[in-house]
Amino acid sequence: MNARSTIATLHIATPEGVAFALPLAGPITRAMALAVDLVVMLAIGKVLSLAMGILRAVSNDAGAAGMLLSQFLISFGYGSICELLFNGQTIGKRVLGIRVMDERGLRLRPSQVIIRNLLRIVDMLPFLYAVGGIFCLLSRRNQRVGDLAAGTVVVRTVKATPPDIEGLLGGKYNSFRQHPHLEARLRQKITPDEAQLALAALVRREELQIEAVIQIFGEMATRFRSKVKFPEETVFGLSDEQYVRNVVDTLYRQSGKA
Amino acid sequence: MIIDLARFVEKERPYWQELEKALDEIRARLLDLSDLKQSRRVLGLFQRACSDLARVGQANAEPELRNYLETLVARGYSEIHSSQTYVRRFRPLHWFLRTLPRTFRRQMWAFNLSVALTLIGMLVGGILLVADPDGRQVALAPFPHVAHQTPSQRVADEETANNDKQKMLEERKSSFSAQLMANNIGVSIKAMAFGLTWGIGTALLLFYNGVILGAVCLDYMLDGQTVFLLGWLLPHGSFEIPAILIGGQAGFVLARALIGWGTRDGMRTRLRMIVPDLATLIGGVALMLVWAGIIEAFFSQYHAPVLPYWLKITFGSIELVILVAFYWYCGRKTGPEEEAEQ
Structure with a gap:
């Protein structure tokens, strides 16, 4: 296995001969996750101090000891415990949709989690995570010192559900199917990038504002119309969006029926 | 080459879902890869997902599908290729x-x-x-x-x-x-x-x-x-x-x-x-x-x-x-x- 990286992506090539890329979390996202974690740690500390306050009523000494130890455990143990229990995520990382993983894509080892969290004391130097922040900005994999030493990276968690292509394209009449020779020419003339762009536009249609939908599909339809000219009766009354939808259906559903 | 994406997803989805389930079970220690039959099945599913990712990559297909397959392959790679000594429970x-x-x-x-x-x-x-x-x-x-x-x-x-x-x-x-x-x-x-x-x-x-x-x-x-x-x-x-x-x-x-x-x-x-x-x-x-x-x-x-x-x-x-x-x-x-x- 070998691993190479660009500014914001971790590229890994598997022995199966397949390469995949995972988006890396940037310093800002990580700082925001840290801020959330600090709030959580303060909250846990507050709850524990209340509990120790009750214990202090029974034994002042035991309460004070409990308070000291709990503060120490929170400051050194919170990150490690959360990342060990929740698949490389603290509460802050979960909220921000990021997680810690091994830089070679392998399973995160407990020793890596412990060391990256203990070495946080170096990242925090001299104040406000200055060392960690500078390393994170300069590192190709956005790694702070603890990450470099432990061999870990922080990646963005990607939504892991396959897109509903059938639901997107299926069940709709495509007037282009009446002209297989023109469809073949369309497949020849449209580049893979254009095809991908058209499909992505359809998948994300609901996320776009109506003005953007009109503009994007208008520009795409104009471009596709210029590539292959379908007979007037075939495209009569077709909106720009429907035109793009037909093109995508032609490109990605080669076995489809008219 | 632009693949027939809808048919491709329809055909492959059950295998992806089976691999996802197997990976969840491995993580929850419900599935043991030391069982040869199980490990062959999981490896087969993983290799199939790798092959699908390669096809989708060549086809320059929809980015969401590519992201999904990359995540699936990344998870599979992590579980299958990590040494068993990492996986063993802490004693x-x-x-x-x-x-x-x-x-x-x-x-x-x-x-x-x-x-x-x-x-x-x-x-x-x-x-x-x-x-x-x-x-x-x-x-x-x-x-x-x-x-x-x-x-x-x-x-x-x-x-x-x-x-x-x-x-x-x-x-x-x-x-x-x-x-x-x-x-x-x-x-x-x-x-x-x-x-x-x-x-x-x-x-x-x-x-x-x-x-x-x-x-x-x-x-x-x-x-x-x-x-x-x-x-x-x-x-x-x-x-x-x-x-x-x-x-x-x-x-x-x-x-x-x-x-x-x-x-x-x-x-x-x-x-x-x-x-x-x-x-x-x-x-x-x-x-x-x-x-x-x-x-x-x-x-x-x-x-x-x-x-x-x-x-x-x-x-x-x-x-x-x-x-x-x-x-x-x-x-x-x-x-x-x-x-x-x-």
Whole structure:
């Protein structure tokens, strides 16, 4: 296995001969996750101090000891415990949709989690995570010192559900199917990038504002119309969006029926 | 080539879902990859997902589908290609009795370096104490209660401690113990972490500790209070001082991995190889310092006539012998399971 990286992506090539890329979390996202974690740690500390306050009523000494130890455990143990229990995520990382993983894509080892969290004391130097922040900005994999030493990276968690292509394209009449020779020419003339762009536009249609939908599909339809000219009766009354939808259906559903 | 995406997804989705389920089960330890039939099935599904990702990549297909397959392949790769030793459950007793002493012995060179630097520091502390009229104040500055009175005065104070002092000690034993644990574990973590400064920080920390230790020891010895010193330091120091030295050992292991002495491996590989050792050493240090904190608060602070010095010295000596025997002898015998691993 070998691993190479660009500014914001971790590229890994598997022995199966397949390469995949995972988006890396940037310093800002990580700082925001840290801020959330600090709030959580303060909250846990507050709850524990209340509990120790009750214990202090029974034994002042035991309460004070409990308070000291709990503060120490929170400051050194919170990150490690959360990342060990929740698949490389603290509460802050979960909220921000990021997680810690091994830089070679392998399973995160407990020793890596412990060391990256203990070495946080170096990242925090001299104040406000200055060392960690500078390393994170300069590192190709956005790694702070603890990450470099432990061999870990922080990646963005990607939504892991396959897109509903059938639901997107299926069940709709495509007037282009009446002209297989023109469809073949369309497949020849449209580049893979254009095809991908058209499909992505359809998948994300609901996320776009109506003005953007009109503009994007208008520009795409104009471009596709210029590539292959379908007979007037075939495209009569077709909106720009429907035109793009037909093109995508032609490109990605080669076995489809008219 | 643009593939028939809808049909492709429809055909492959059941396999992806099956792989997802299998990976969930592996993570939850419900599925064991040591079962040949199961592992072949999972491997087959993973290879199929890899092949699908390659096809989707060539086809320049929808980015969401590509993201999904990349995530699936990444998960599969992580579960299938990670060594089984990573996956094995943590066994505390095995770690304590075998892994910890073996790791210590494997990195003995770094411990020797820690000891050497501390001894040099002790020597400098001793010289500072006797050679310079102000040296005593300088060397013992972190302990004002020790610096501002002679050892004989302090021993007299401790041995004639009135009831108020005893009561105060009794009332804050647990919190004192917790304070010692937290402080000493923090110092050991720093000793390890400062290995990132190519060992310079670790070396300075050990040297400074040595200076103070050497000055304190020589101060008491020159004042004829060697027995008190041993009775005061040995019970907790027999664990506390070696623990700090092991913290320094971890720091030097880290420093060596950064510098790269004696190996042609790249820095990332070197660091990857020593990370488990660092975690093991620092785990051992934490355990030792918990014990030292308890002993210092509940035992070391009591002096004669409450606790006779011979008892404290004997106790401390026995602790030290047990500690040395533990690190020197434990885990030397290799079991059949480990032989198979090797």
